[in-house]
Amino acid sequence: MDAIRFILLMTGCLAIYFLPTFCGMKKRNAGAIFALNLLLGWTLVGWVVSLVWALTVEAPTHPHPTCGMCGAPLRLTDRFCPSCAVPIAW
Numbered sequence: 001m002d003a004i005r006f007i008l009l010m011t012g013c014l015a016i017y018f019l020p021t022f023c024g025m026k027k028r029n030a031g032a033i034f035a036l037n038l039l040l041g042w043t044l045v046g047w048v049v050s051l052v053w054a055l056t057v058e059a060p061t062h063p064h065p066t067c068g069m070c071g072a073p074l075r076l077t078d079r080f081c082p083s084c085a086v087p088i089a090w
């Protein structure tokens, strides 16, 4: 019985310890969050930092814009497509 309670307690502690890793699993730098969580999570500061990092909203990746008509690559300063001259609505 004591062994079962010990295993349950350890499982709960590990789940709480790696909470930042679970929260940040979908992030681009999930590996870095995991490393910080694993290596510095035992310091309360490292754990809090990794949790905050995991919960921080990422800036959306900005894919290269392309013309909706012909697919030509656009610069953000273009008002008309350089390939097919369609007006660009940014």
Ligand SMILES: [Zn+2]
Pocket (backbone or CB within 6 Å): 067, 068, 069, 070, 071, 072, 081, 082, 083, 084, 085, 086
């Ligand atoms: Zn175009």
